[in-house]
Amino acid sequence: MSKFKVVVCDHIHDKGLNILENEKDIDYVYAAKVDKTELLDVIEDADVIVTRSSTDVDQKLLDKVKNLKAIVRAGVGVDNVDIDGCSKQGIIVMNVPTANTIAAVELTMTHMLSAVRTFPLANDELKNKRIWKRENWYGTELKDKKLGVIGFGNIGSRVGIRSKAFEMDVIAYDPYIDSRKATDAGVKYTTNFDDILDCDIITIHTPKNKETIDMIGEAEIAKMKDGVVLINCARGGLYNEDALYNNLQSGKIRFAGIDVFITEPATDNKLLDCDNIFATPHLGANTRESQQKISIQAAEQAIAAARGAAYPNALNLPIKENELPDYVKPFLELTQKMGFLAAQANRGAIRNIELTLEGEIEEYKDSLITFATVGALTHTIGDNINYVNATFVAKEREITLGAKGEAPHSGVNNKVTVKVVTENGEISISGTVFEESILRILDINGFDLDVEPRGKMIILRNSDVPGVIGNVGTLLGGHNINISDFRLGRKNSEALALIIVDEDITVEVQEELKALDACINLAYAVI
Ligand code: 3PG
Numbered sequence: 001m002s003k004f005k006v007v008v009c010d011h012i013h014d015k016g017l018n019i020l021e022n023e024k025d026i027d028y029v030y031a032a033k034v035d036k037t038e039l040l041d042v043i044e045d046a047d048v049i050v051t052r053s054s055t056d057v058d059q060k061l062l063d064k065v066k067n068l069k070a071i072v073r074a075g076v077g078v079d080n081v082d083i084d085g086c087s088k089q090g091i092i093v094m095n096v097p098t099a100n101t102i103a104a105v106e107l108t109m110t111h112m113l114s115a116v117r118t119f120p121l122a123n124d125e126l127k128n129k130r131i132w133k134r135e136n137w138y139g140t141e142l143k144d145k146k147l148g149v150i151g152f153g154n155i156g157s158r159v160g161i162r163s164k165a166f167e168m169d170v171i172a173y174d175p176y177i178d179s180r181k182a183t184d185a186g187v188k189y190t191t192n193f194d195d196i197l198d199c200d201i202i203t204i205h206t207p208k209n210k211e212t213i214d215m216i217g218e219a220e221i222a223k224m225k226d227g228v229v230l231i232n233c234a235r236g237g238l239y240n241e242d243a244l245y246n247n248l249q250s251g252k253i254r255f256a257g258i259d260v261f262i263t264e265p266a267t268d269n270k271l272l273d274c275d276n277i278f279a280t281p282h283l284g285a286n287t288r289e290s291q292q293k294i295s296i297q298a299a300e301q302a303i304a305a306a307r308g309a310a311y312p313n314a315l316n317l318p319i320k321e322n323e324l325p326d327y328v329k330p331f332l333e334l335t336q337k338m339g340f341l342a343a344q345a346n347r348g349a350i351r352n353i354e355l356t357l358e359g360e361i362e363e364y365k366d367s368l369i370t371f372a373t374v375g376a377l378t379h380t381i382g383d384n385i386n387y388v389n390a391t392f393v394a395k396e397r398e399i400t401l402g403a404k405g406e407a408p409h410s411g412v413n414n415k416v417t418v419k420v421v422t423e424n425g426e427i428s429i430s431g432t433v434f435e436e437s438i439l440r441i442l443d444i445n446g447f448d449l450d451v452e453p454r455g456k457m458i459i460l461r462n463s464d465v466p467g468v469i470g471n472v473g474t475l476l477g478g479h480n481i482n483i484s485d486f487r488l489g490r491k492n493s494e495a496l497a498l499i500i501v502d503e504d505i506t507v508e509v510q511e512e513l514k515a516l517d518a519c520i521n522l523a524y525a526v527i
Helices: 014-021 036-043 059-064 083-088 101-116 119-129 154-165 179-183 193-197 218-223 241-250 288-306 328-345 360-384 390-396 468-478 507-514
Strands: 004-008 026-030 048-051 070-073 092-095 146-150 169-173 188-190 201-204 228-232 253-258 277-279 350-358 400-406 415-422 425-434 438-444 447-451 456-463 483-491 494-501 519-526
Touching: 004 014, 004 036, 004 288, 014 026, 014 288, 036 059, 048 288, 059 083, 070 288, 083 092, 083 390, 092 288, 101 119, 101 154, 101 201, 101 228, 101 253, 101 277, 101 288, 146 154, 146 193, 154 169, 154 179, 169 193, 179 188, 188 193, 193 218, 218 241, 241 253, 328 350, 328 360, 328 415, 328 425, 328 438, 328 519, 350 360, 360 390, 360 400, 360 415, 438 494, 447 483, 447 494, 456 468, 468 483, 468 494, 468 507, 507 519
Parallel strands: 004 026, 004 048, 048 070, 070 092, 146 169, 146 201, 169 188, 201 228, 228 253, 253 277, 350 400
Antiparallel strands: 350 415, 415 425, 425 438, 438 447, 456 494, 456 519, 483 494
16 A cells, blocks of 8 residues: 655654554654754655744745645744745645644743743742842732733733733734724723833734734834833744844843744844843743644644645635535536636637626635636646646736626526636636536526536537538437537527537547538537
C-alpha cells in the first residue's frame, strides 16, 4: 500500500505524534530536531507538513516541495506562512485556531501581574543574589487601572473579561468586531485609538499584518502616560522594537511584558538589555493542555488532508463546505460542469469567464466563480488546477473573472449563467438545480434547452430546416453510435441540438457532422 508522507517540522505533543504513528497509510517523519536547511530535503516528497512558528513557510520551502498538498500550522498565527505562495501552488493552509486561546490569555495575565509587582526582579534578587530587601519592591495594583485592549477577538476579549475580575477599567479597540461583544462583557468600546493610548496598561492581541505592524511606535508612545506598562503576547513587531527600546531606556515605559519578537529565537535582541522588560521565549501556547489539544487536532487535520478527505480550518479555500446551505452545493457542481462544458465547446485561449446569477445564489458568487474557473481551466490545464490556485492561475494567464447578480426573470428561483470568452468567440450556458439536486442546463447561447449536463455531448447549431434530426440520426447510426438523449432549442431560423451519445465521437465523425448542409457549427464535449 502506498503511504502518505507527513513531516512534523517542529515540536508537538506526543499525543499527536502517536496518532500519526498509528495510522497504517501514514508514513510520518519527526523532523523537529533537523536543521532547517536539511529539513528542505526531508520535506521534498512530503504530502503534508505540520509546522509551528519556528518553521518559515517561504518561497525557499515552496520551491523545494514536489507533492505537498497541505500545511497544518499547529497553532494560530500564520504570519510566517506565505499563504498566497501556497495558494499559487495549490497547497492548502490550515491552522488550529482555538486550542491555545486560554494559554495565551493566561500568559498575558501573568505578564501583566508580573510587571506591576516587579515579580521577576524580586525573585531574581532573593533567589540569585540572596538579598532580602522588601522596600525595593513596591508595585502597583491592577484595581482601578485603565487597561487598553487592542484586538478584541478570541484572546483579547478573554483578557478583557479576566481583567474586569481584577476590577480594572477595560477599554477595547477593534474595528472588526460588533461593539456589543465588548459592551455586553462590561468593557468600554472605542473607535478612537487615542483612548487606548491614554491607558495605564496596554495589551495587544491582533494578528500580524500590514495594518498592525508598528501599530505602536514613537508617535503613539509619545502620547501615552509616563510610566505606562505595555504587554505583547501576540506577535513581534506590533510594537515597534526600536521605539520600545528607546522608551524603556528613558523610563517613559515603566515596564514591558514581552513574549514575542520580530526575529526569533531572540537571544541577541537589544530589548533584553533593558532592566525593565520581562521577557519570555514565545510561550503563548506553551501549556500542557493547549499543546496536547493542538497536537491532536493538528495530527487529525494532517491525516484528513493527506487522504484528501477534508481540510478543517483551511485558510485559503474559497469555500467552507460545512458552512454552506445545502441548496448551494449542487450549484457549485453545476457551475463547474458548465465551465468545463463551455471551455470544450468554445476551444481556444480563454480571455474572460463571467457569471450572471439570478436569485439568492448571488450571495455565493465568490465560490461560484472559483468553481466555474476550475471547470473552464481543467480543460486546458488538467489536474494542476484546483480550488486553491484557480484564481491565481487565471490571473497569471491574464484571464478576467467576473460575477454579477441580476433580478430573477427566468421563472426559476436561482439561475447561473457561465460565459466563456476565448480568442475564437464566446459561449453562454445557463443552468439551475431542481429539487433533489437535479442539475439542468436551461439554455446555451440563448437556445432554450432542458438537459442534464452529463456524458458525451454533441452541440450542433444548424439552420432550422426539415430533415436535420433524421440526417444526424442516420449518420450516427451508421457509425453504431447510440443516441441516449436529444434536446432541441429553436431561435429565429436556427436550432441548437444537444445530443448525448453512448459512444465516443471521433474527429472523423465530427467532421462528417460538420459537413451536413444545415450545420452552422459543431462542438463535442465530455463531462
Ligand atoms: C500561535 O500562533 O499559535 C502562538 O503564537 C504559538 O506559536 P507556537 O506554536 O510557535 O508556539
